[in-house]
Amino acid sequence: xxxxxxxxxxxxxxxxxVQINCTYQTSGFNGLFWYQQHAGEAPTFLSxxxxxxLEEKGRFSSFLSRSKGYSYLLLKELQMKDSASxxxxxxxxxxxxxxxxxxxxxxxx
Amino acid sequence: TAGITQAxxxxxxxxxxxxxxxxxxxxxxxxxxxxRQDLGLGLRLIHYSNTAGTTGKGEVPDGYSVSRANTDDFPxxxxxxxxxxxxxxxxxxxxxxxxxxxxxxxxxxxLTVL
Numbered sequence: 227x228x229x230x231x232x233x234x235x236x237x238x239x240x241x242x243x244v245q246i247n248c249t250y251q252t253s254g255f256n257g258l259f260w261y262q263q264h265a266g267e268a269p270t271f272l273s274x275x276x277x278x279x280l281e282e283k284g285r286f287s288s289f290l291s292r293s294k295g296y297s298y299l300l301l302k303e304l305q306m307k308d309s310a311s312x313x314x315x316x317x318x319x320x321x322x323x324x325x326x327x328x329x330x331x332x333x334x335x
Numbered sequence: 336t337a338g339i340t341q342a343x344x345x346x347x348x349x350x351x352x353x354x355x356x357x358x359x360x361x362x363x364x365x366x367x368x369x370x371r372q373d374l375g376l377g378l379r380l381i382h383y384s385n386t387a388g389t390t391g392k393g394e395v396p397d398g399y400s401v402s403r404a405n406t407d408d409f410p411x412x413x414x415x416x417x418x419x420x421x422x423x424x425x426x427x428x429x430x431x432x433x434x435x436x437x438x439x440x441x442x443x444x445x446l447t448v449l
Contacts, residue, residue, distance in 0.1 A: 269440050315377075
């Protein structure tokens, strides 16, 4: 079966750095996405990786290793507004997105 | 810019009743999707449409039907609601199903079936 694993919850301090990991086992691979979802709101797109390596976008970076079935989302200079759930999703060989359950990130002052 | 509009925002429905969740997008995207989101689970695809006039089944299609008569609208119908269909439903669209095209989501419809 297809599976996306991410930690259920993480806590970090305002101003610090946090890394949210995602491991996947899917039928084929056609890209990995990270989305942010604030409580009670819709998910919004953060990043897309299809080749190995690091993609940087402001305070957020996303890394991919296809051989290891592994990605992480790195958030720097954490702000209180970063408190949200972070969803990892992999597009499989049928171009369907397989979603992880999400990581709830709690930012403390 | 409206993006994707879903209606209703929330609804309480008696078991056995039918219900249609509406979804409209103004971005002229080809692909549209219906997901349900339940606590502790990832988003699960119910149905999708690659382009107007075509639809396909996702991971959890039973009890749901969709139509795609035109590019903009993608309604989801529950013919006879059951309590296990209590969930938050998200409609989404993308320019295509491949490539880096991100999904744009509606604000969600919270459905409670009693």
